[in-house]
Amino acid sequence: MAEETKSPVPPPPPDGEKKPVTESVAPPAQAAAPPAAQKMPTPAAAPPKPAAPAKPAGPVPVPWSSPMVEKYRHQYGSGLEAHSYLGQNYFTVDRLLIPDFLKLLRDDEQFDYCVDITSVHYPKREKQFDVIWILYSFARNERIRVKTQIADGEGVPSAVSIWATANWLEREVYDMFGIKFDGHPDLKRILLPDGWKGFPLRKDYGILQQDQEWVKINLGIESGQ
Amino acid sequence: MNDRENAVSNLDLETPEKPYLDSNELIINMGPQHPATHGVLRVILKLDGEKVLGTECVIGYLHRGVEKIAENRTYTMFNPYVDRMDYVAAVSNGLGYCQAVEKLLNVEAPPRANYIRVILTELNRIASHQLWLGTHALDIGAMTPLFYTFRDREEILKIFEKYCGARLTTHAFRIGGCQYETYAGFEKDVKNFLTFVAPKIGEYEELLTTNRIWLERTKNVGVISGPDAIALGVTGPVLRASGVKWDIRKAQPYANYSQFDFEIPTGKNGDTYDRYLVRMEEMRQSLRIIEQAVNGIPEGPIMAKVPKVIKPAVGEIYHSIEAPKGELGYFIVSDGSTQPYRVRVRPPSFVNLQALDVMVRGMLVADVVAVIGTLDIVLGEVDR
Numbered sequence: 061m062a063e064e065t066k067s068p069v070p071p072p073p074p075d076g077e078k079k080p081v082t083e084s085v086a087p088p089a090q091a092a093a094p095p096a097a098q099k100m101p102t103p104a105a106a107p108p109k110p111a112a113p114a115k116p117a118g119p120v121p122v123p124w125s126s127p128m129v130e131k132y133r134h135q136y137g138s139g140l141e142a143h144s145y146l147g148q149n150y151f152t153v154d155r156l157l158i159p160d161f162l163k164l165l166r167d168d169e170q171f172d173y174c175v176d177i178t179s180v181h182y183p184k185r186e187k188q189f190d191v192i193w194i195l196y197s198f199a200r201n202e203r204i205r206v207k208t209q210i211a212d213g214e215g216v217p218s219a220v221s222i223w224a225t226a227n228w229l230e231r232e233v234y235d236m237f238g239i240k241f242d243g244h245p246d247l248k249r250i251l252l253p254d255g256w257k258g259f260p261l262r263k264d265y266g267i268l269q270q271d272q273e274w275v276k277i278n279l280g281i282e283s284g285q
Numbered sequence: 286m287n288d289r290e291n292a293v294s295n296l297d298l299e300t301p302e303k304p305y306l307d308s309n310e311l312i313i314n315m316g317p318q319h320p321a322t323h324g325v326l327r328v329i330l331k332l333d334g335e336k337v338l339g340t341e342c343v344i345g346y347l348h349r350g351v352e353k354i355a356e357n358r359t360y361t362m363f364n365p366y367v368d369r370m371d372y373v374a375a376v377s378n379g380l381g382y383c384q385a386v387e388k389l390l391n392v393e394a395p396p397r398a399n400y401i402r403v404i405l406t407e408l409n410r411i412a413s414h415q416l417w418l419g420t421h422a423l424d425i426g427a428m429t430p431l432f433y434t435f436r437d438r439e440e441i442l443k444i445f446e447k448y449c450g451a452r453l454t455t456h457a458f459r460i461g462g463c464q465y466e467t468y469a470g471f472e473k474d475v476k477n478f479l480t481f482v483a484p485k486i487g488e489y490e491e492l493l494t495t496n497r498i499w500l501e502r503t504k505n506v507g508v509i510s511g512p513d514a515i516a517l518g519v520t521g522p523v524l525r526a527s528g529v530k531w532d533i534r535k536a537q538p539y540a541n542y543s544q545f546d547f548e549i550p551t552g553k554n555g556d557t558y559d560r561y562l563v564r565m566e567e568m569r570q571s572l573r574i575i576e577q578a579v580n581g582i583p584e585g586p587i588m589a590k591v592p593k594v595i596k597p598a599v600g601e602i603y604h605s606i607e608a609p610k611g612e613l614g615y616f617i618v619s620d621g622s623t624q625p626y627r628v629r630v631r632p633p634s635f636v637n638l639q640a641l642d643v644m645v646r647g648m649l650v651a652d653v654v655a656v657i658g659t660l661d662i663v664l665g666e667v668d669r
Binding site: 148228 | 636
C-alpha cells in the first residue's frame with residue numbers, strides 16, 4: 061500500500077516535466093496571438109472615428125460668467141480662464157497669480173473655507189501637474205475650484221497663511237506627488253514614512269514597484285508579485 | 286524610516302513664562318498603541334508637568350493607498366473600497382462615492398432609491414454617533430454608556446444585515462441607485478427601531494448630561510472658536526458646536542434631503558460638552574428624517590439607467606456629503622476610460638484631526654484623551 065501510495069507520487073514529476081512541454085507549446089500559441097492582436101488595433105482604431113462625432117453629445121465645459129468672474133478677468137486678462145462643467149465652476153489660472161488670487165478670493169469674495177487641496181498628474185503634458193484648490197464660501201453658499209498647471213520640480217506658493225487647514229493638505233500633496241509648497245512651515249511626509257522613496261500618486265509610480273523593491277532589498281529574492 | 290521612530294519633531298513651541306516648579310519640559314509619546322486613540326494614532330506631546338505645551342500627530346499607520354487603488358480599478362470595482370475608510374459609517378462613504386460618479390455620468394438615482402439611501406444613511410449616522418458616544422464616554426471614565434449604545438446599535442446593524450447581508454462594510458448602494466429592493470418587513474423593522482431607540486437616547490442623556498463628573502471632564506475642554514474652526518477646515522458636529530450653523534444636507538442638499546423637515550443643532554461654546562449635546566440632538570433629528578422617509582417611501586424603480594460598463598465622459602467633478610464626521614468629498618477625474626483617472630477623497634476625520642493641536646494647548650494630558658474622543662476620528666479614514 062505504502063509503495064502504491066508512493067508510486068503515484070513519482071508520476072507527478074513527469075507531469076511536471078511534461079508541463080514545460082505544454083508550456084513550450086503554449087508560447088507558439090501566444091506567439092500566434094500577437095498577429096491577431098496586431099490585427100485587432102485596426103478594427104479597434106476604426107470605431108473611434110464614428111464615436112468622435114458622438115462625443116460632443118456628452119457634457120463639455122462651458123464658459124462661466126458672473127460678476128466675480130468679469131471682475132477678475134478684467135484684472136488678470138489672459139492669465140485667468142473661467143469654466144463650468146456639469147454646473148461646477150472653476151478658474152484656471154496662471155501659476156504666477158497663485159498666492160495673490162487665492163488671498164483675494166478669501167478676503168474680497170468670502171471664500172473662507174478651503175475644502176481641499178489636491179493634484180492630478182498628467183505625465184505626457186509639458187506642465188505635468190494640475191494643482192487644485194477647492195473652496196467654499198459660507199456667506200455665498202458657493203463652491204468653486206481654482207486650478208493651475210505646474211511643471212515637474214516647480215513649486216507652488218503655500219496657502220497656509222491664507223487658510224490654516226492647508227498645512228496638512230499640502231503635506232499630503234507633497235507626500236503623494238512631490239510637489240513643493242514654497243513657504244510651508246513644515247513640509248514633510250505625512251502619511252508615508254519619512255524614508256519612503258518616490259511619490260505614489262504619480263502615474264509613473266507602478267503599484268508593484270514598492271513591493272518588488274522591498275522584497276529584493278530585505279529578503280534578497282525576486283518578488284512573486 | 287527610523288527617523289520617524291526617533292525624531293521628536295520640530296515642534297515650534299513657546300516656553301511658558303513661568304515653568305511649573307523646576308520641572309523640565311517632557312516629551313512623551315501617546316500611542317500608536319493606546320486605547321484612547323481609537324486606532325493607531327501617535328501623538329507626540331510636549332508637556333510641562335501635566336500641562337500640554339504642544340502636540341504633533343504622526344499618522345499614516347493604516348495607509349492603504351486607497352486613491353492609488355482607485356486608479357487601478359473600474360468605477361464599479363472601487364465602490365466597496367470606500368466602505369473601508371470610515372468603517373463605522375460605511376453607508377455614508379458609499380453614498381458619497383456613488384453620487385459623485387452619478388454626477389459625473391449625469392444621471393440621477395430614482396426617487397425610491399433616494400428614500401432607501403436616506404433611511405440607511407441616517408440609520409448609519411445614528412450608529413456612528415452611538416459608537417462615538419460609547420467609546421468617548423469610556424475614554425473619560427464612564428463605562429455604562431458603552432454597553433447601552435452597543436446594545437442599541439446592534440438593532441441598526443441587524444437592519445443592515447437583513448438588507449444587504451453585511452453589518453459594517455455594507456456596500457449597500459450601487460452607482461445609479463440600489464442593487465437590492467427592500468426586504469419584506471423593512472419598513473416595519475425601521476419603524477420598530479424608531480420607537481425602540483427614541484427613549485434610549487434619553488437614557489444616554491440621563492446618564493451623562495447632568496452628571497457632575499461628565500460636566501467636569503467636558504465643559505470648557507478643547508474649546509475651538511467658530512472662526513478658528515473655519516480656518517482649520519473643521520466640519521461636521523465639531524464645526525456646529527462652535528456656533529456655525531452649516532450642514533451640507535441643508536446648504537447644498539443632495540439625494541432628497543430637501544424634502545425632509547429637520548433642524549441643525551448648534552452649540553455656543555465650542556467645547557467638548559457642546560459637541561456632545563450637538564451629536565445627541567443630531568441623533569434625534571436623524572430619527573425625524575427616517576420617520577418622514579419611511580412613511581413617504583414611494584413605489585418605483587430602484588436603479589437609474591446606467592450602462593453596464595461605466596465610462597464617464599472626460600471631465601472632473603467634486604461632490605460632497607454630510608457624513609457623520611463632517612464633509613466627505615470625492616474629487617473624481619475621468620479620462621473617458623472605464624477606470625477613474627484620479628480619485629481624491631476629502632476625509633473629514635483627517636482635516637478635523639488637524640485641529641487637535643489648537644484644542645489641547647494649555648490643557649491637561651487627560652483632556653487630550655477627551656479631545657481625541659470628541660473629534661470623533663476614525664483612523665481608517667484619516668490614513669486611507
